[in-house]
Amino acid sequence: MTNQDVFTLIRSTYNSFTNTERKVADYILDHTKEVIYLSIVDLADACGVGESSVFRFCKTMKLKGYQEFRIVLAQSISPDEDTQELTSKITMEDTLEEVSSKILTTNINALTETQKLINEDDISEAISSMIMAERIHFFGVGASLMTAMEAKNKFMRISNKTECSIDSHLQIMTAALMSEKDVAVLISYSGSTKDMIEVAKIAKKRAAKVILITRFVKSPLTNYSDITLLCGANEGPLQGGSLSAKLAQLYLLDVLYAEYYRKTGQVSETNKERTSKAVIEKML
Template sequence: MNKTDIFPLIHARYNSFTNTEKKVADYILEHTKEVIYMSITDLADACSVGESSVFRFCKTMKLKGYQEFKIALAHSISHDDETPQLSGQINIQDTIEEISSKILTTNISALTETYNNMNNDAIIQSIDSMIKAERIHFFGVGASLMTAMEAKNKFMRICNKTECAIDSHLQIMSAALMTENDVAILISYSGSTKDMIEVAKCAKERGAKIIVITRFAKSPLTNYSDITLLCGGNEGPLQGGSLSAKISQLYLLDILYAEFFNRTYEDAVINKESTAKAVISKML
């Protein structure tokens, strides 16, 4: 879409909005920078309206949906000297030292926020479900698929029941064959990705345990989760694939891995030695 200033469009169409759409518009105008980092569910709750009302507001603005609206909003509030595709804190004039320091601070903040938001009971419940499960499926799309594949690579070294399909069609087919004895771990920063919502819905209908790793406690995806693990790090709509968000997701997965290893120590040690020996011939 074109880099259109969305604020004049909101004002121009304001009188044609429904009452609920006006509530959404008013909140956006008053809390612009906060909205960029909100899920559609968070915005709906803040405005005391339904998600459908937020979606209708976006359609009235001639936009395809909420994510396109957030992209337009990000373009509208960015200053000429900022690089919003990287971070609102990084400017074009920054030196390498300044960029390095800011990125370090951003990553540390993401990890710290993840740690502070951690729910130990949710971690324990997740591990209990994973140990009991016959199969553990990791799901993700886009940048989150890379995280899901990393999780598969890590856990397959200590157990033989992990799976990760890399195609959206294969993912939904895997979900359709899940049972109540399986665990689905879905990774999605926004919690609003259509493919992940479809996978979660399908796995839920099959009776599988759903664990969601996401930024937002309330999102369309968490409506299907049995356990939600929150990662830190703000990722704007122009910053897809943010490494700070990925690092916080990997941090949670590393915690799950370490606790899973401890709880299945005898088997985990044997399996880790076996997988290490299997690839040793690939090394010089």
């Protein structure tokens, strides 16, 4: 993908757009900074068109798809070679104190928004499903895989039924062997990752309970989730794997862990003591 100015692309291609594609183009030109943080579903809803129209809009501009469009858009807004994080607005002139303050503010905002997005009924349903499940499988790719592994590490201290495969092929095979007695916890900021969509499709086909941790209310993955838990961090296309997004996801997982621990009482307490003693033996 070469560096391109998205505004030049839109204007030079405008006459080739269909009427629905022009709606998308007009909305982007009028709401440039907001679009960076929208999923393809959100943008389609905002423009009053279908997702396919947004995708065709990208293809008409010779882009591979919506994610490449968002990257080109972000580069057009912030063309500096060392592109700064859009949410924290860190500049080259900032002092160390200013940088640390802005990062702190960004992370606090992500956690605060996530807390406000928590739906108690959804959390309760998710916990009930996890307690009743024979196996709990955590899924993620890229930066979200790191979060899934953290979740596995956290829950295995109080339960022996958690799993996390680190390879996309192993994840698909794991999903294919799930049943209605299992729970799949999918972690995806965008909700548009191809590997996770395939895992969700297969897990759903196997009648497993699907819990999704994501940023957007509407995305391809939410079509397959039984329970959707929202994290509140804004992550631009040039900020993949941002720590604020990871913190928001980990916060939700910590809430699930605490509730699971509370609801299972003595069982979790006993398991926690056993795993803690086992780890102590490894320390000086």
